Amino acid sequence: MRGANSYLGSIGTTIFTVMSALAVEHRSINLGQGFPDTEGPADVVRAAADALLDGRNQYPPMAGVPELRQAVAAHDRRFYGLDVDWQTGVTVTSGATEAITACLMAVLDPGDEVVLIEPLYDTYVPVVRMLGAIPRIVRLSPPHWDLPREALAAAFGPKTKVILFNTPMNPSGKVFTTEELGFIAELVRRHDTYAICDEVYEHLTFDGQRHVPLMTLPGMFERCMRIGSAGKTFSLTGWKVGYVTAPPTLSPLVAKAHQNLTFTTAPNLQRAVALGLAKDDSYYAGLASSLEARRDLLAAGLAEVGLSVLPTHGTYFITTDFSPLGFNGDDVAFCRYITEHAGVTGIPVSAFYEAPDAPRQFARFAFCKRPEVLAEAVARLKTHFRGQGVVRTQSTTEPLTAAG
Numbered sequence: 001m002r003g004a005n006s007y008l009g010s011i012g013t014t015i016f017t018v019m020s021a022l023a024v025e026h027r028s029i030n031l032g033q034g035f036p037d038t039e040g041p042a043d044v045v046r047a048a049a050d051a052l053l054d055g056r057n058q059y060p061p062m063a064g065v066p067e068l069r070q071a072v073a074a075h076d077r078r079f080y081g082l083d084v085d086w087q088t089g090v091t092v093t094s095g096a097t098e099a100i101t102a103c104l105m106a107v108l109d110p111g112d113e114v115v116l117i118e119p120l121y122d123t124y125v126p127v128v129r130m131l132g133a134i135p136r137i138v139r140l141s142p143p144h145w146d147l148p149r150e151a152l153a154a155a156f157g158p159k160t161k162v163i164l165f166n167t168p169m170n171p172s173g174k175v176f177t178t179e180e181l182g183f184i185a186e187l188v189r190r191h192d193t194y195a196i197c198d199e200v201y202e203h204l205t206f207d208g209q210r211h212v213p214l215m216t217l218p219g220m221f222e223r224c225m226r227i228g229s230a231g232k233t234f235s236l237t238g239w240k241v242g243y244v245t246a247p248p249t250l251s252p253l254v255a256k257a258h259q260n261l262t263f264t265t266a267p268n269l270q271r272a273v274a275l276g277l278a279k280d281d282s283y284y285a286g287l288a289s290s291l292e293a294r295r296d297l298l299a300a301g302l303a304e305v306g307l308s309v310l311p312t313h314g315t316y317f318i319t320t321d322f323s324p325l326g327f328n329g330d331d332v333a334f335c336r337y338i339t340e341h342a343g344v345t346g347i348p349v350s351a352f353y354e355a356p357d358a359p360r361q362f363a364r365f366a367f368c369k370r371p372e373v374l375a376e377a378v379a380r381l382k383t384h385f386r387g388q389g390v391v392r393t394q395s396t397t398e399p400l401t402a403a404g
């Protein structure tokens with residue numbers, strides 16, 4: 001029998017499949033995948049339920065129902081001063097992952113180059129390669145994840161078509177500064193390229209940090225595709241509703257890609273998200289402050305356990321360096337070990353790197369859980385590591401990727 005797709009056959013099992021199965025087997029508290037353990041706003045959920053009964057359950061408009069496209073445009077104007085025509089500048093997608101794919105499809109031809117910044121969301125590289133394009137990866141370094149300007153400039157060249165990056169950034173928790181965004185914008189203008197901006201954590205920033213879309217910088221509106229996520233903004237990750245803001249020159253191409261991927265998105269969920277985006281400022285402020293308090297709770301607890309906690313200014317995630325514990329193994333082995341022996345599950349950060357020389361002493365933990373769950377996770381880790389000497393185990397080389 002002839003072989004199937006060789007590239008897809010080479011991709012390893014997602015790390016979440018492995019770690020979540022282990023968590024269930026060992027009754028571990030799963031701080032791995034980034035989804036809340038509570039429901040989103042009750043009025044948004046109720047709106048989705050009511051919309052199922054209003055007789056509008058057939059195909060909605062391909063680019064999204066007018067209510068949601070108008071709400072996205074109004075949201076962009078309200079928070080960032082962007083002047084977006086909802087009819088020519090907004091496409092609703094079945095989640096932000098589809099939005100990423102649609103944006104890449106909108107601009108890439110085989111042989112084009114794409115600048116990526118790692119650690120990175122695991123969808124980026126596979127989609128770039130499946131479209132026949134070439135990833136050019138620039139690495140940020142812990143603990144502060146500063147933008148390596150010389151390396152980034154060197155990654156741009158005659159074949160560069162687009163830069164794709166995430167801010168606030170998963171898994172590092174980095175929020176790109178205005179100065180860093182300005183440097184990226186200058187490169188985009190100089191090389192006459194595009195920017196795909198994965199901004200799904202736009203409302204999840206802490207410590208007074210403010211999310212600034214690259215699209216708002218001078219000369220960037222015409223070159224940017226900006227991706228948002230109802231799943232992250234309303235703690236409803238299973239709904240898989242995303243949206244793309246783009247200039248009139250690019251938005252029809254994003255819509256055509258969406259047409260050939262999923263075509264449309266559940267209409268009741270779209271109408272509910274439209275209601276959510278119109279929520280007043282207190283909702284958005286409360287979302288950020290609630291998550292910041294949970295970040296602080298988990299960060300303090302992990303530090304008491306003995307891990308080195310890296311700064312986290314946005315997203316759902318804390319990155320920790322476990323080397324102070326004296327663990328003799330890599331990050332995959334460490335996450336397996338604490339799942340099996342301490343009853344707490346994290347994610348190895350090396351899964352967010354493409355190259356084999358990724359750092360191997362970092363583990364990511366999600367704090368988008370109820371405070372009592374975070375407290376119990378910390379208590380389990382303290383109980384296990386209290387009085388423990390150096391923990392020795394074997395490293396692992398099993399191919400794994402991350403998602404979520």
